[in-house]
Structure formats: structure tokens, C-alpha cells
Amino acid sequence: MKKQLFLVMFLVGLLSLPFCLTAQQAVKSKTKTDAKPVPAVLSTASEVSAVAGFAGKGEDWLIPSANLIFPDLPYAYDALEPVIDRQTVEIHYDKHHRGYFNNFKKAIAGTDLETKSVYSIFADIDKVSTAVRNNAGGFYNHVLYWSNLSPDGGGKPTGELLEVITRSFGSYETFVQKFNEAAKTRFGSGWAWLSVDPASKELFISSTANQDNPLMSTEEKQGFPLLGMDVWEHAYYLKYQNKRADYVESFWNKVNWQDVQSRYAEYFKIAARIK
Numbered sequence: 001m002k003k004q005l006f007l008v009m010f011l012v013g014l015l016s017l018p019f020c021l022t023a024q025q026a027v028k029s030k031t032k033t034d035a036k037p038v039p040a041v042l043s044t045a046s047e048v049s050a051v052a053g054f055a056g057k058g059e060d061w062l063i064p065s066a067n068l069i070f071p072d073l074p075y076a077y078d079a080l081e082p083v084i085d086r087q088t089v090e091i092h093y094d095k096h097h098r099g100y101f102n103n104f105k106k107a108i109a110g111t112d113l114e115t116k117s118v119y120s121i122f123a124d125i126d127k128v129s130t131a132v133r134n135n136a137g138g139f140y141n142h143v144l145y146w147s148n149l150s151p152d153g154g155g156k157p158t159g160e161l162l163e164v165i166t167r168s169f170g171s172y173e174t175f176v177q178k179f180n181e182a183a184k185t186r187f188g189s190g191w192a193w194l195s196v197d198p199a200s201k202e203l204f205i206s207s208t209a210n211q212d213n214p215l216m217s218t219e220e221k222q223g224f225p226l227l228g229m230d231v232w233e234h235a236y237y238l239k240y241q242n243k244r245a246d247y248v249e250s251f252w253n254k255v256n257w258q259d260v261q262s263r264y265a266e267y268f269k270i271a272a273r274i275k
């Protein structure tokens with residue numbers, strides 16, 4: 001009798017084995033799908049943690065370029081309406097920006113640039129290929145751009161940031177006027193910037209061509225960017241067509257001054273480590 005009971009239990013166990021394996025595989029594959037992809041070439045725990053929390057803030061860019069990931073858009077595609085329409089944000093982020101990221105990774109693959117930070121690449125930008133220059137710039141500039149904007153943006157800067165803007169330009173209104181001038185008069189595709197001057201620690205306005213930025217060694221006036229306005233037609237043409245000036249004026253309604261302020265504060269923490 002005992003023998004028969006054992007035989008029955010053995011057969012039941014054998015028959016239920018495939019179901020157990022299927023359940024285990026399902027858990028395994030769910031875990032795999034849910035996990036954020038972690039790129040290769042991670043050498044220290046702090047690098048892994050930096051990648052996992054990568055949001056494109058000042059310090060995030062100190063990691064080796066091979067470890068950079070494409071960050072999420074910090075809001076929904078339609079969150080910047082009516083200043084920037086849904087379709088423009090979707091195409092701009094998902095096609096243009098993602099394209100710069102993918103092409104940057106391709107351009108540095110297998111080279112020693114994989115071990116260098118983006119800051120370090122920018123500091124010697126005349127020594128790299130056009131593909132690295134355009135795509136490193138395109139990737140970095142757009143991370144700043146999305147982070148510089150917010151659905152709850154607009155208004156005026158306050159506190160320390162307002163003080164330094166007033167000190168550097170005379171008033172907030174003069175600053176906006178000069179910035180807009182730089183954005184409107186940039187011929188063809190490019191960017192307008194507000195940056196920190198590493199020598200005087202004051203702020204300055206400049207504009208750059210293509211996907212260049214003020215960190216690049218080829219710029220006449222170099223600095224640490226706090227705020228970037230994309231004036232490529234892909235940033236505004238669907239809604240504003242040829243009226244770049246209207247986009248430039250509207251942009252201020254979505255500026256995330258907290259982000260600009262935090263970049264200003266971060267600069268002084270990482271200035272010595274940028275090169």
C-alpha cells in the first residue's frame with residue numbers, strides 16, 4: 001500500500017514539473033523585460049549607479065561616454081503645449097535626439113573616446129571626427145534642452161540666479177532681450193546659450209552653429225551652459241513655420257528656472273573635474 005502511495009505521488013510530481021518550469025521562466029522573462037538596460041563597460045559601482053540615475057545633470061556627464069544612456073523625456077509629448085506642440089516634441093525627441101545618441105555611440109565604438117567623458121571630448125573637439133562632434137553635441141545639447149523646459153515653467157528666475165543674471169546683464173529684461181537677439185540672428189541651424197564664464201564666474205550669452213556648444217574648444221567664448229535654446233527648424237517649424245521669432249518669444253513660457261539654477265550651483269562643484 002505504502003509502495004502504491006509513493007508511486008502515485010511520484011507520478012503527480014513528474015506531471016506537474018513542466019508547469020513549475022514554465023512559471024519560473026515567466027518570472028525570469030518578466031524580470032528581464034522590466035529591468036533597465038545597463039550598458040557594457042562599467043568598471044566601478046559608482047559608475048553603475050551614475051548610469052542608473054542618469055538625468056543629464058552636470059555631474060552625470062563625468063562618466064565614460066560608453067556608459068551614457070538615452071534618458072527618458074521628463075514629461076509627456078504634449079506637456080509643453082501650446083508653446084511647443086505634441087508632434088514637434090515627439091519627432092524632436094524620438095527621432096532627432098535619439099538619432100544623435102545612436103550615431104554618437106556608433107562613432108565612438110571601439111575607440112579610446114569610449115573611456116572619455118563628454119566634457120573631455122568637448123575640450124578637444126578639434127581632434128575628433130565630424131561625426132563625433134555633431135552627434136556628441138546633438139546628444140548633450142538636447143538633454144539640456146528637455147531638462148531646461150517644464151510644463152510648469154515660465155515666470156522669472158529668483159534668488160541666487162536672478163542676482164547673477166542682474167549682475168551680468170543689468171536686468172532680467174535686458175538678459176531676455178539679448179538672448180532673443182542671439183537666437184533670432186543665428187544664421188541657419190544652431191543654438192542660443194546662457195553660460196557661466198569660468199574666469200569671471202559671471203554669465204554670458206552666445207550662439208553656436210549646428211550642434212556645437214559653449215563647452216567646445218573651438219568656441220571663441222567658452223563656458224558652462226545653463227540654458228540652451230534650439231533654433232534648428234525641426235524645433236519649431238510644424239507650429240511656427242518660418243516665424244522663428246514667435247517661437248523664440250514663446251519659449252520663455254516653459255523655461256524651467258529651477259533646472260537652470262541647479263546647473264549654476266552644480267557648476268561650482270564640478271568645475272575642476274570638467275576637463
Ligand SMILES: [Fe+2]
Pocket residue numbers: 092096142230232234235
Ligand atoms: Fe533639435
